Amino acid sequence: MLRYILKRLLIMVITLWIIITLTFILMVSIPGSPFNSERSSNETIQANLESHYNLDEPYHIQYLLYLKSIVTFDFGPSIKKPDQSVNELLGRGFPISFELGIVTIIVAVISGIILGIIAALRHNGFIDYMAMGIAVLGISIPNFILATLLIQQLAVNFDIFPVATWKSPAHMVLPTLALATGPMAIIARLTRSTMLEVLTQDYIKMARAKGLSPWKIIIKHALRNALMPVVTIMGTLLAGILTGTFVIEQIFAIPGMGKYFVESINQRDYPVIMGTTVFYSAFLIIMLFLVDIAYGILDPRIKVNKQGGE
Amino acid sequence: MEKILEVNNLHVTFTTYGGTVKAVRGVDFHLNKGETLAIVGESGCGKSVTSNAIMRLIPDPPGKISAGTIKFKGSDLTKASEKRMRSIRGVDISMIFQDPMTALNPTLTIGTQLMEGLRQHHKVTGEAARKKALEMMDLVGIPNPKERMKQYPHQFSGGMRQRIVIAIALICEPELLIADEPTTALDVTIQAQILELFERIQRATGVSIILITHDLGVVAKIADRIAVMYAGKIIETGTKRDIFYNPEHPYTQGLLKSVPRLDLQGEKLTPIDGTPPDLFSPPKGCPFTARCPFAMEVCDKVYPANSILSESHKVNCWLQDSRAKKLLAETAGSKA
Ligand SMILES: Nc1ncnc2c1ncn2[C@@H]1O[C@H](COP(=O)(O)OP(=O)(O)OP(=O)(O)O)[C@@H](O)[C@H]1O
Ligand code: SF4
Ligand SMILES: [Mg+2]
Numbered sequence: 001m002l003r004y005i006l007k008r009l010l011i012m013v014i015t016l017w018i019i020i021t022l023t024f025i026l027m028v029s030i031p032g033s034p035f036n037s038e039r040s041s042n043e044t045i046q047a048n049l050e051s052h053y054n055l056d057e058p059y060h061i062q063y064l065l066y067l068k069s070i071v072t073f074d075f076g077p078s079i080k081k082p083d084q085s086v087n088e089l090l091g092r093g094f095p096i097s098f099e100l101g102i103v104t105i106i107v108a109v110i111s112g113i114i115l116g117i118i119a120a121l122r123h124n125g126f127i128d129y130m131a132m133g134i135a136v137l138g139i140s141i142p143n144f145i146l147a148t149l150l151i152q153q154l155a156v157n158f159d160i161f162p163v164a165t166w167k168s169p170a171h172m173v174l175p176t177l178a179l180a181t182g183p184m185a186i187i188a189r190l191t192r193s194t195m196l197e198v199l200t201q202d203y204i205k206m207a208r209a210k211g212l213s214p215w216k217i218i219i220k221h222a223l224r225n226a227l228m229p230v231v232t233i234m235g236t237l238l239a240g241i242l243t244g245t246f247v248i249e250q251i252f253a254i255p256g257m258g259k260y261f262v263e264s265i266n267q268r269d270y271p272v273i274m275g276t277t278v279f280y281s282a283f284l285i286i287m288l289f290l291v292d293i294a295y296g297i298l299d300p301r302i303k304v305n306k307q308g309g310e
Numbered sequence: 311m312e313k314i315l316e317v318n319n320l321h322v323t324f325t326t327y328g329g330t331v332k333a334v335r336g337v338d339f340h341l342n343k344g345e346t347l348a349i350v351g352e353s354g355c356g357k358s359v360t361s362n363a364i365m366r367l368i369p370d371p372p373g374k375i376s377a378g379t380i381k382f383k384g385s386d387l388t389k390a391s392e393k394r395m396r397s398i399r400g401v402d403i404s405m406i407f408q409d410p411m412t413a414l415n416p417t418l419t420i421g422t423q424l425m426e427g428l429r430q431h432h433k434v435t436g437e438a439a440r441k442k443a444l445e446m447m448d449l450v451g452i453p454n455p456k457e458r459m460k461q462y463p464h465q466f467s468g469g470m471r472q473r474i475v476i477a478i479a480l481i482c483e484p485e486l487l488i489a490d491e492p493t494t495a496l497d498v499t500i501q502a503q504i505l506e507l508f509e510r511i512q513r514a515t516g517v518s519i520i521l522i523t524h525d526l527g528v529v530a531k532i533a534d535r536i537a538v539m540y541a542g543k544i545i546e547t548g549t550k551r552d553i554f555y556n557p558e559h560p561y562t563q564g565l566l567k568s569v570p571r572l573d574l575q576g577e578k579l580t581p582i583d584g585t586p587p588d589l590f591s592p593p594k595g596c597p598f599t600a601r602c603p604f605a606m607e608v609c610d611k612v613y614p615a616n617s618i619l620s621e622s623h624k625v626n627c628w629l630q631d632s633r634a635k636k637l638l639a640e641t642a643g644s645k646a
Contacts, residue, residue: 202412208367209407210427210478211399224417300462301416 008292012285019281020070020274024063027273053079053270066274075275080267086275089260094279096166097245097256103176104241108183113230115184116191117218120226123196131188138185143244147178147251164253175252179244183237187230195226224298231295235288242284314486314518315341315364320378322359322368329590333359335542336378341486346512346519348529350565351539354586357522360539361488364520365405366395382486400427404479408491410471414463420474421459428481446477449514450507469500473507480511490522505531526569530554535622538562541586541597548623558625560602596628604629 050056054065069075075086119131154174155163161173198204199222207221246258253259257276264272296302322334334356341347349357362368363375366387380387382403387395399405407413414423424446425439434442440459447455450473463471472492479487489508493501509532512519523529529536529550536553538546538561546559557563564582584601587593596602596609609628617630628634 202407202409203415205367206405206407206413206475206478207415207426209365209399209405210430211396211401212426212430213396216430221415221418225415299417301464 008289012289015285016278016281020067020278021063023274023277024066027270028059028062030268055270069271070274070278075271078264078269078272080264080269080272086271089272090257090275090279093255093257093260096254097249097258100166100172100175100179100245100248100254100256101241103172104180104183104244105238107176108180108187108237108241109230111180112184112187113191113227115188117195117223117226119188119192120195120199121218128192132192135185135188138181139189141181143178143182144247144251146181147174147248150174150178151251164251166252166254166256175248175254178251179241179248182244183241186233186237190230190233191226194229195222198222198226201225228295228299231291231298234291234294238287238291239284242280311342311345313340314343314383315520316379316381317360317364318379318381320360320363320380321376322356322363323374323376324372325374326372331589332592333373333542333589334363335592337539337542337544339537339544339547341518341520343485343518344512344516345534346508346521346532348521348523348533348536349539349544350523350526350529350536352524352565352586354589355539356542357524357539358490361405361490361520361522364488365399365403366390366392367399367405397431400479400484401431401482402484403486403488404482404484406472406475406479406487406489406492409495410468410475411495413475414471416463419460419462420466424459424474424478424481427478431482442481443477446481447474449480449511450474450477451503452477468496469503472496472500472504476504476507476511480515480517483515484517486518486520488520488522491524492521493528494523494525501528508532526565538565541592542589543597543626545598545627546623546625548619548625552620552623556619556623558619558623558630559598559627560604560629561598564601596626606634608634 047056054062057065073087077083077085078089081089115131115135119128122128151163151174154160162168162171165171166175204217204221207217212220245256246262248254249256249258250262257279260272261276261280263269264276317337317339320334320337321332324331324333337356337360339347339349349360351357359368359373364380364382364387366375368375375388378388382398387398390398414420421440421443424443425436428434428439428442429436443459444455447458452458452470452473458466463474466474472495476492492508493504496504505528508519508521511517521528521533533550535547535549537544538553538559540561546553546557546562548556553562554566557566561582564580567580568582569579582601587597587600593599593610595611595613596605599605599609602609606628614626614628614631616624616626617632618624619630
């Protein structure tokens with residue numbers, strides 16, 4: 001087990017390094033610099049500013065400086081908001097984005113699984129068709145369109161929920177709904193189809209032959225097996241929700257990390273781009289690792305390095 | 311002898327998009343206490359459907375027991391409530407499935423799956439359940455039961471898994487055990503071991519067994535009586551001796567000729583030509599007509615009645631009907 005974790009950690013570090021390097025290459029290859037847009041700046045001021053932020057150094061030196069800032073986890077101040085360090089921005093934005101992400105995942109997973117189970121148990125019945133109809137809509141409508149629709153209907157037309165920002169639980173409803181519907185629909189469909197398959201398995205028939213009650217069979221024998229594919233796609237869903245937060249935070253004016261990330265790219269605010277990218281990547285990589293561990297716990301067949309066999 | 315199970319005129323149908331499959335079409339048989347009845351017949355003849363019907367495990371929809379009675383110790387299971395059936399399944403009647411590789415839940419330990427039925431039905435303490443489970447693992451011949459209880463199915467070989475499945479089926483001490491092709495998925499040496507295990511368990515517990523198989527070798531080894539099934543009907547029943555030495559139905563004769571036998575070395579194996587009839591619209595008469603070398607005009611039109619050859623031996627074939635016999639004798643006489 002320890003060897004497996006160490007190996008995984010090494011792979012995670014390498015992945016992160018590749019992402020950092022790619023980000024750096026992309027960053028220096030997009031045209032423009034943080035100071036181009038400032039009309040007043042003359043060439044000397046611009047040169048001074050660039051040298052202040054080491055932007056006049058050759059690329060490999062800049063690259064090494066970036067690596068250093070990442071290893072020490074000190075990205076320095078934002079170029080655009082010099083009175084704030086990147087770490088401060090992250091510290092302020094992350095808890096909000098995290099809250100949005102976590103609430104979304106919880107809503108998506110719980111409602112997706114319940115919907116999937118009900119659909120499977122009422123296989124080919126009215127509820128099944130309803131649930132799967134909703135699921136298809138949920139998958140095919142992009143979250144930014146859903147967000148706009150929700151705002152228009154539930155905030156503007158009916159004034160049930162606030163339009164934007166992130167202040168109270170009521171503020172959380174619309175962004176969460178917009179972000180959770182897609183993943184929920186995917187989970188519901190997957191749960192339904194695996195549940196249907198699991199219910200035809202011999203061990204379910206065997207459980208019935210033991211005289212167990214239907215609920216016991218579903219909870220104890222079917223659900224766990226049906227959830228395994230759901231756990232495998234959790235990684236992809238997490239990545240989707242994470243990128244979804246960029247869009248949703250913009251639409252609902254939520255002061256999370258995604259907002260800073262998008263702004264920083266538009267403004268070529270290099271330290272902020274680097275800081276948010278590293279942070280997002282590290283976060284996602286760690287989550288994927290946890291998903292794998294969870295899969296190992298759910299399925300005894302892939303317990304790592306535990307002796308078994310005859 | 312006391313009859314533990316009596317099946318009369320059992321009909322099972324499945325409603326599908328293509329029409330109604332008449333999978334079981336009037337099956338009669340009985341099982342005496344402590345004996346082993348083998349149900350044999352080729353694939354698709356309705357053996358599994360019959361055994362699932364006894365457990366009331368036919369998926370409904372699409373399946374349905376459309377007629378008949380299944381009397382277990384005098385009470386008709388076709389009329390029992392689902393709740394009553396749950397208290398019978400695993401306690402009075404247990405079932406073993408064909409493929410031990412898929413019959414166990416891959417995510418639960420062997421111990422959990424063993425004790426589950428016991429805890430459900432007998433409300434015993436965890437300690438008592440563990441003790442009984444260890445006893446059962448010992449009975450079915452699994453070494454190191456204590457450690458093995460904590461392991462998962464994938465850590466066992468096929469033969470070991472089938473032993474565990476048998477232990478699960480027997481843990482509540484049922485009076486009737488239905489084994490649906492329990493050895494088909496296993497290799498030959500393991501098959502023999504499992505059959506011996508059945509015999510040993512039957513001697514130890516007196517359990518009555520219905521053994522479903524298409525392997526006549528298995529039948530020869532452990533059955534007391536045999537029921538031969540064809541296209542949803544039982545066409546011949548008798549003791550092992552009746553069926554192996556005096557098979558009267560042409561289908562039974564064909565079955566016996568199509569298996570290799572040591573005592574008949576040198577004789578050619580002859581498979582039965584043709585295929586069983588379509589169960590969407592089974593023929594009115596004898597379903598074997600199309601493949602039967604002795605088929606007569608009447609066979610196709612009217613289903614042959616049950617001819618009682620001896621107290622144990624019964625067959626449904628026009629050749630055994632007294633009227634046909636007379637006719638045959640006459641034609642034979644006129645030719646001579
Ligand atoms: N769920 C179902 N839906 C429709 N038809 C079914 C269903 N289950 C069984 N049947 C039909 O019932 C008939 C008998 O099937 P059964 O499983 O009892 O055969 P069997 O004698 O056990 O064969 P095998 O030796 O292959 O196990 C088959 O023709 C099959 O097509
Ligand atoms: S009834 Fe006729 S067709 Fe059927 S087995 Fe007997 S002789 Fe053959
Ligand atoms: Mg079968």
